[in-house]
Amino acid sequence: MSRSRLEYIKRGQLLTYIMAMVLSIALLTNTVVYAATDTYLAVNGANVSEVGVSGNISTYTPSFGNNDHRDYMLYIVNGNGHTIGAGVQWWKHPYYGLMNRLIVYIYQYGVGHSHIFAEDNSAIPNGASITASVIQRAPNSTCWDAKAKYYGTKELIYMKCIDGFTTGIPGAVSRTLSSQYNSSNTLKERFANLNYYYWEGSTLKWKDFNTTIAEMKCFSDVDENYQSRIGTNWVITYINSYKEFGTGPPTYTTDNCTIDIDAGWDPTGE
Amino acid sequence: MSMNGTFIIIAVLIVTGAIVLTLIVANIKATQTMDEELKVLSENPCVQNALAIAQKNIPFDIKIRVPTYLPAEGYRLAGITGVLEPGGSPGGWVSLYYWDKEGCLLTSGINEHDAIMQYKAVKVTILIPHSPDGDYKNGDEFASNYYSYYLENKEEFKADVRLVTLSNGYKGYGNDPFIGIGKWIKIKNDGDEEVVQEEPYPEPGEIKFFHEKDRVVYIVRADMPLVELIKIAESIK
Numbered sequence: 067m068s069r070s071r072l073e074y075i076k077r078g079q080l081l082t083y084i085m086a087m088v089l090s091i092a093l094l095t096n097t098v099v100y101a102a103t104d105t106y107l108a109v110n111g112a113n114v115s116e117v118g119v120s121g122n123i124s125t126y127t128p129s130f131g132n133n134d135h136r137d138y139m140l141y142i143v144n145g146n147g148h149t150i151g152a153g154v155q156w157w158k159h160p161y162y163g164l165m166n167r168l169i170v171y172i173y174q175y176g177v178g179h180s181h182i183f184a185e186d187n188s189a190i191p192n193g194a195s196i197t198a199s200v201i202q203r204a205p206n207s208t209c210w211d212a213k214a215k216y217y218g219t220k221e222l223i224y225m226k227c228i229d230g231f232t233t234g235i236p237g238a239v240s241r242t243l244s245s246q247y248n249s250s251n252t253l254k255e256r257f258a259n260l261n262y263y264y265w266e267g268s269t270l271k272w273k274d275f276n277t278t279i280a281e282m283k284c285f286s287d288v289d290e291n292y293q294s295r296i297g298t299n300w301v302i303t304y305i306n307s308y309k310e311f312g313t314g315p316p317t318y319t320t321d322n323c324t325i326d327i328d329a330g331w332d333p334t335g336e
Numbered sequence: 337m338s339m340n341g342t343f344i345i346i347a348v349l350i351v352t353g354a355i356v357l358t359l360i361v362a363n364i365k366a367t368q369t370m371d372e373e374l375k376v377l378s379e380n381p382c383v384q385n386a387l388a389i390a391q392k393n394i395p396f397d398i399k400i401r402v403p404t405y406l407p408a409e410g411y412r413l414a415g416i417t418g419v420l421e422p423g424g425s426p427g428g429w430v431s432l433y434y435w436d437k438e439g440c441l442l443t444s445g446i447n448e449h450d451a452i453m454q455y456k457a458v459k460v461t462i463l464i465p466h467s468p469d470g471d472y473k474n475g476d477e478f479a480s481n482y483y484s485y486y487l488e489n490k491e492e493f494k495a496d497v498r499l500v501t502l503s504n505g506y507k508g509y510g511n512d513p514f515i516g517i518g519k520w521i522k523i524k525n526d527g528d529e530e531v532v533q534e535e536p537y538p539e540p541g542e543i544k545f546f547h548e549k550d551r552v553v554y555i556v557r558a559d560m561p562l563v564e565l566i567k568i569a570e571s572i573k
Contacts, residue, residue, distance in 0.1 A: 176511070179537065
């Protein structure tokens with residue numbers, strides 16, 4: 067029996083009903099293909115036994131081919147690979163073009179992975195900021211609350227319990243095609259106000275994220291990539307502080323990166 | 337000091353050095369601390385980047401035991417990932433990747449799943465416990481806790497999980513490779529969930545066991561039958 071329990075808050079039903087219909091039709095006709103991907107990610111490398119993550123994701127219209135999607139989310143992953151994330155997804159329908167929606171992502175070894183979305187929380191404007199969090203329900207609990215919210219009008223909350231999943235490493239991720247394929251595959255995301263969570267007794271506390279950027283293919287923090295605020299020619303880099311970073315279209319055609327690792331912190335199954 | 341005395345001292349130093357070196361080499365093949373293992377790994381060009389991060393974050397004295405049995409000739413260490421808290425704080429994990437091909441794994445945008453399923457790597461993960469005593473009382477507790485959870489949620493699982501006792505007596509559980517599911521779930525306005533799309537997602541086999549002597553959990557994942565994974569696990573002495 068599944069331990070999942072949904073708490074879903076509906077707002078703006080009337081306004082979004084038409085979009086929900088469009089999404090439903092689009093989903094029925096859309097085949098999602100898992101393309102070979104690069105994953106740009108930042109993790110809290112200094113803290114691996116934490117109980118939550120939160121932050122803002124400013125989401126910008128990406129560019130990519132048909133039948134694909136991009137997930138931008140904050141997540142927790144543990145050594146078993148179990149992953150729970152929350153954020154926003156952009157996906158492309160062959161007829162309706164680019165769409166987005168709030169998303170919760172779950173990977174559990176032995177079961178598989180799920181992208182969870184709701185009917186009436188799509189159509190987030192280009193450049194808008196959403197808040198996202200994944201936080202343990204209670205000390206030592208195996209249950210996690212994943213939330214994504216856009217400015218009070220759209221909210222997705224999903225709770226999932228996974229055996230043995232009581233702590234993890236907080237991270238934030240953007241996902242794109244390989245930088246060597248096509249510079250038109252872009253993801254102009256900006257992650258900010260990142261925090262991780264811990265318990266002091268039964269009180270939930272949080273601290274600055276103290277980001278460590280790692281990226282499965284490459285990243286660079288050289289000066290020419292500090293262009294994220296104008297939205298061009300950036301890969302993955304700190305913007306203003308360790309709590310804030312951006313990902314974007316690649317400037318590299320070769321793998322000449324400062325650090326080039328798979329840190330093992332990527333959300334599994336993505 | 338006479339010439340003879342100097343000669344004797346030099347000879348003793350040489351012999352002592354040789355003995356120490358022999359012991360170190362022997363130790364590498366058997367069991368060693370994380371620090372020692374990382375020194376050895378530093379000579380492996382496939383793991384140096386991860387090494388730089390891992391070396392900063394070694395917690396309490398953790399032993400890494402490596403498999404002496406791998407499924408075919410030519411399998412070698414081709415990548416490592418490590419997630420460890422600094423300052424001796426507990427938690428985290430270290431994963432070692434073995435494969436039988438040229439070059440280094442995990443440096444070309446290959447994630448864990450692809451490394452195992454497409455490139456047929458064997459992944460050995462050591463879960464660092466939250467205290468030196470380990471997170472479980474014994475292997476029975478480790479295995480039975482999870483197996484109870486599995487039975488309670490069996491309809492959700494695609495893996496056919498079985499309890500396993502290794503030849504050394506350690507307890508664990510595991511499963512053959514299986515076809516997991518990638519789902520797209522829509523939450524309807526009435527709160528009900530609707531699966532709007534499902535797709536197969538092949539997953540590796542796995543064995544997990546609690547190493548009672550070291551008080552850590554080992555996970556072996558590969559696209560291989562459970563019987564083969566058990567052989568690998570049993571070679572982690």
